[in-house]
Amino acid sequence: MAPSRRADAPVRRLFHRAEPDAHQGRPERPLGAGRGSEAPAGPGVARDPRHRGCRSRPSAKVVSVRVTFLGGLGEIGRNCAAVEIDGQIALVDCGLMFPEEDMRGVDLVLPDWRWLVERREDVRCVVLTHGHEDHMGGLGYFLSEVPVPVFGTELSLAIAAGRVDEMGVEKDFRPTPDGQWVTDGPFRFQLIPVSHSVPQGSGVVFDTPEGLVLHTGDFKLDPTPIDGRRSDLPSFGRFGNQGVRLLLSDSTNAERAGFVPSEKSLESPILSIVRQAPGRVISTCFSSHLHRVQQLSDAGLGAGRYLSFIGRSMERNVAIGRDLGVLHIPEDRVIRISEAMDLPADEVMIITTGSQGEPFAALSLMAVGRHRFVTLNETDTVLISATPVPGNETAVSKVISDMIRRGATVFHGGNANVHVSGHASSEELKTFINLIRPDAFVPIHGEYRHLRAHADLAIDMGVPDVLVLEDGDAVVLDGESTRVERDVVEAGYVYVDGSGVGDIQQGLLRERARLxxxxxxxxxxxxxxxxxxxxxxxxxxxxxxxTEPLRLMDDVAEAVMAAAERDPARFFRDVDTAVRHAARRVIRNEIRRKPVVVPVITYVD
Ligand SMILES: [Zn+2]
Ligand SMILES: [Zn+2]
Structure with missing residues (x-):
């Protein structure tokens, strides 16, 4: 592939100026003032020397654009990037991450946006790419500290609104039509339709003084999505022709070969499972995946069944989907679960939450015989139209085993053709890079291995600047130069536990682990x-x-007394330490364990 600009590409708008209202009431500040240091391209920065000489860029007035990554580069989750122009900031996404197994007691994990709170006067807006938790789940927390307008498609905002409202946080949501420029201060951006595992997903392109910056959001190139709203390749192609200075693209499936099959390809396998089911069908998928909900519903209706939706998020998202005309289900075919129990089993199709083995989701409760209405039996067919996200494999596997033990027949992504991914595989990613032909490329949305794999694809395709960044790093577009700044902001995990946000540190988690x-x-x-x-x-x-600690407890008591008798002066000088030592020695010798020892000392007068 020739990496140089096509001859017919228009000259980049190098002198684009901010709108007249850009700085009203907002203090000007140099980009990233007082933060971090500039570093040359580090070891993760791959520059292909073959292409350095190919491009010519006219010398221009320098107006730096910086993109700083708060999350999502090094983990799947808490996606959040700050686009900065003239000291003003637009945030792309504000996601959460679900805790890993060793994060005991942690409910969720957020990006560290303290620097944005300090600079809240500079933050203009948030742009949401789509309605997944890893992109909008942190929004309520963020808006409570930095109240700014939020742009996104109607559905993305409707899904996000549920969480924000639950928290009682004020919101200024601005539904944004596809393909229309929005101007906010120095920012000029538009949403571009992409297909993904939630309807109305978007990429977003910023028209900056340093050229176009294109963020794909989460996407795949499915040519036949359920709603016909395809990834808008003609628009992407137009921007590619115009010249994209920086491409940020979804790396989730960069290691996977080939193309992701279309959502449509699931239609007949799902229908045939539902048709052949002798009794009830109990199906599950992500509740925000309204196209999958539609496919499951269509299969149920096609097999002459009534539909019953259960689980809080499923009921809520189905209501939103029907409200916005995203989901099409005839009213008279939807029944309550209590009514479904009175119908013949082969007339019932249940669509429920629990595809990730969440312990209190309806499906998990059915699996252990604790659901209020549904008791599984050998005529039931269960259809899990999802694969477990990393970290949930064990929980899902256990739910499957429990259901099989109860006699149900279980179909899932591992044994039937009932799921496709929402993220582009490597051939799609290459096709996309070919369409855009950016000057610089930063893989986003992935663990380090995914980012690296995606970077390698881009290098193979001759993208001039391929930059592998991690959370806390920034890429700066500055006239002639595109450079990486490492660790410009703190980007550690911010843990949410109950009502506490950010008050849990690593030390506390280690303590919980020991306990x-x-x-x-x-x-x-x-x-x-x-x-x-x-x-x-x-x-x-x-x-x-x-289990039976009594004798051991006696031994500990005796050891403590013996220590006090042996060397009273030393023992009573530092009782705490002496008790810990004595107790630990006994426990270590007798059962080889290392509990946390807590001496409680009381004095009598
Ligand atoms: Zn995502
Ligand atoms: Zn997503």
Whole structure:
């Protein structure tokens, strides 16, 4: 592929100026003032020297554009990027990440946006690419600190609104039609339709003083999506022809060969499973995947069944989808689950939450026989139209086993053709890069391995600047140069636990890990007023240490007393440490464990 610009490409708008209202009431600040340091391209920066000489860019007035990544580059989740022009910031997405297994007690994980809170006067808006949690799940938390308008498609905003409203946070949501320029301060952007695993997904292109910056959102090139709203390749192609300075593209499936099959390809396999089912069909998928909900519904209706939707998020998203005309289901074919129980089994199709093995979702409750209405039996057919996202494999597998044990026949992504991914595979990604032919490319949305794989595709295709960045890094477009700045902002995980946001640090998680791995030993000591003598034998209690701890507790009490008798001066000088040492030694010798030892010391007067 020839990497140079096509001869007919128009000259980039190098002198685009901000709108007249750009700085009203907002203090001007140099880009990234006081933050980080500029570094030359680091080891993750791949520059292909073959192409350096091919491009010519007229010298121009320098107006820097910076894109800083707060999340999503190094993990699947908490996608969030800050596009900065003239010191003003537009955020693309504001997602959350679900906690990993070792994050005990953590409900969810957010990007670290403290620097944006400090600069809240500079933040203009948020642009949502689509209605998935990893792109909009942090929005309520962000808006509570930085109240700015949010742009996105009607459905993306409607899905996001549920969460924001739940938190009681004010919102200024501005539904944005595809393909129309929106101007907000120095920003001029438009949404471009993409197909994905939630309807009305978008890419977003920013027309900046340094050229076009194109963010794909999550996408695939499905030519026959259920709603006919395809990834808008003609528009992408036009921007490609115009000259895209920087492309940011979804890397989730960069390691996967080939193309992702179309959503349409699931139609007949799903229908044949539903048709052949002897009794009830209980199906599940992500509740925001309204096209899949439509396909499941169509199969149920096609087989002459009534539909019953259960699970809070499923009911909510189905209502939103029907409201916005995204989901088409005749009213008279939808029944309540209580009514469904009175119908012949082969007239019922249940569509429920629980595709990820979530412990309290309806499907998981059915699997363990604890659902209020549905008790699984050997005539039931279960259809899991999803694959577990990383981290949920074990939970999903257990749900499948439990349902099979109850006699149900279970179809899932692993044994039937009932699921396709929402993210482009490598051939699609290459096709897309070929369409855009950007000057510079940053793979986004993936663990490091996915980013690297995507970067390799771009290098193979001759993209001049291929930059592998991680959370906290920024890419700066500055006249002639495109450069990487490493670690310009803090980008660690911000944990949400109950009502606490950001008050959990790594140390606390390590402590929780120790508590849950090894248990706790509490040693209660009663000392005289001088603190020089034990008034009575220590009381010892343990939690989560062993099943029959009584004898061991006696041994610990004796060891503590022995230590006090052996060297009273030393023991009473630092009772805490002495008790810990004595107790740990006994436990280590007898059962080879290392519980957290908590001495509780009381003095009598
Ligand atoms: Zn995503
Ligand atoms: Zn997504």
């Amino acid at each position: 849950s791995d090894d248990g706790v030993l509490v040693v209660v000591l009663l000392l005289d007023g001088e603190g020089e003598e034990l008034v009575r034998a220590p009381q010892v209690m343990s939690y989560g240490l062993m």
